[in-house]
Amino acid sequence: MIDPFGRLVSYLRVSVTDRCDFRCVYCMSENMTFLPKKDLLTLEELERLCAIFVRLGVKKLRITGGEPLVRRNIMSLFGGLGAMLDGDGLEELTLTTNGSMLSKYADDLAAAGVRRVNISLDTLDPGKFLEITRWGRFDRVMEGLTAAEQAGLKVKINAVAMKGVNDDELVDMVAWSHERGHDITFIEVMPMGEVGEHTRLDQYLPLSQVRRNLAARYTLSDIPLDTGGPARYVQAAETGGRIGFITPLTHNFCESCNRVRLTCTGMLYMCLGQDDAVDLRAVLRASTSDDAVIEAIHAAIAAKPKGHDFIIDRKNHGPAVSRHMSVTGG
Numbered sequence: 001m002i003d004p005f006g007r008l009v010s011y012l013r014v015s016v017t018d019r020c021d022f023r024c025v026y027c028m029s030e031n032m033t034f035l036p037k038k039d040l041l042t043l044e045e046l047e048r049l050c051a052i053f054v055r056l057g058v059k060k061l062r063i064t065g066g067e068p069l070v071r072r073n074i075m076s077l078f079g080g081l082g083a084m085l086d087g088d089g090l091e092e093l094t095l096t097t098n099g100s101m102l103s104k105y106a107d108d109l110a111a112a113g114v115r116r117v118n119i120s121l122d123t124l125d126p127g128k129f130l131e132i133t134r135w136g137r138f139d140r141v142m143e144g145l146t147a148a149e150q151a152g153l154k155v156k157i158n159a160v161a162m163k164g165v166n167d168d169e170l171v172d173m174v175a176w177s178h179e180r181g182h183d184i185t186f187i188e189v190m191p192m193g194e195v196g197e198h199t200r201l202d203q204y205l206p207l208s209q210v211r212r213n214l215a216a217r218y219t220l221s222d223i224p225l226d227t228g229g230p231a232r233y234v235q236a237a238e239t240g241g242r243i244g245f246i247t248p249l250t251h252n253f254c255e256s257c258n259r260v261r262l263t264c265t266g267m268l269y270m271c272l273g274q275d276d277a278v279d280l281r282a283v284l285r286a287s288t289s290d291d292a293v294i295e296a297i298h299a300a301i302a303a304k305p306k307g308h309d310f311i312i313d314r315k316n317h318g319p320a321v322s323r324h325m326s327v328t329g330g
């Protein structure tokens with residue numbers, strides 16, 4: 001799959017549910033209305049679609065949400081996708097999770113062929129954790145992290161940097177992650193979906209500033225680790241660990257973008273920051289043959305936009321795209 005700008009699409013992110021057991025302030029409002037179950041693709045439909053994408057050249061699948069591990073029977077999907085790892089063209093199966101269910105599922109994930117997992121954690125302070133996630137339990141996430149480590153999964157920590165919330169802790173979080181042997185990536189708040197009383201302008205903290213603070217404690221050197229995504233990486237000489245910066249509000253990564261995103265209702269988004277999407281659910285359900293689905297995917301890739309339209313400033317602090325991150329998957 002090659003788009004009109006010559007970019008090879010080899011990475012599919014799949015949101016398997018819009019539901020979650022947390023209500024992070026930057027992601028959801030406290031009283032979210034979730035999609036009716038009938039609108040969701042079944043796990044079998046998700047597996048069929050992923051298999052088609054793998055046939056079309058997808059090498060990396062990331063399962064996300066909402067919280068992917070709250071979907072009932074989710075391990076059956078991981079089992080099916082894991083079976084595509086050897087020989088069927090799929091090279092990597094991974095997930096992004098809030099960690100709350102990892103103590104239950106880490107071993108099963110490893111058995112299914114998952115080797116790496118991204119765990120989202122914005123603070124090491126249990127009180128602050130409750131404020132940010134509203135419903136999350138810090139101790140459960142720590143147990144989940146330990147379970148992932150014990151299952152042999154390579155962990156990366158993802159932290160959203162928020163002004164006045166966790167900015168005073170980010171340097172310590174690097175030390176903590178690297179001590180445990182994990183890379184850490186910081187993310188700028190993105191303007192996606194209404195989230196209630198919090199405005200993004202209050203939360204927005206440019207990562208250039210985070211990097212300056214980190215440079216006061218660590219000797220940082222750029223490392224050329226091109227993931228085809230919006231992350232740029234540095235290495236801290238003192239720990240040997242890596243620190244990533246995801247700055248979605250800049251455009252410096254769109255030229256090398258290698259990914260598309262599938263929602264739990266079968267909408268294929270060609271860009272996280274644009275509203276263009278193609279409905280694959282209807283074509284998928286219309287026939288047991290995959291031909292029409294393949295045609296729809298090719299048409300979608302042919303319309304992948306050049307870049308996104310995110311902007312947060314004093315005039316634009318509402319959402320740039322109306323859907324929540326939990327729908328498209330982070």
Ligand code: SAM
Nearest residue numbers: 027065066067096097098120158189190325330
């Ligand atoms: N529930 C899982 C989790 O939290 O890891 C997976 C889905 S979550 C939507 C994926 C990532 O998106 C998380 O790291 C989360 O912190 C991030 N995220 C959610 N809303 C965001 C926003 N508005 N701006 C930046 N990052 C956001």
Ligand code: SF4
Nearest residue numbers: 020022024027066098
């Ligand atoms: Fe749930 Fe993840 Fe969104 Fe937090 S960021 S509310 S854990 S989907």
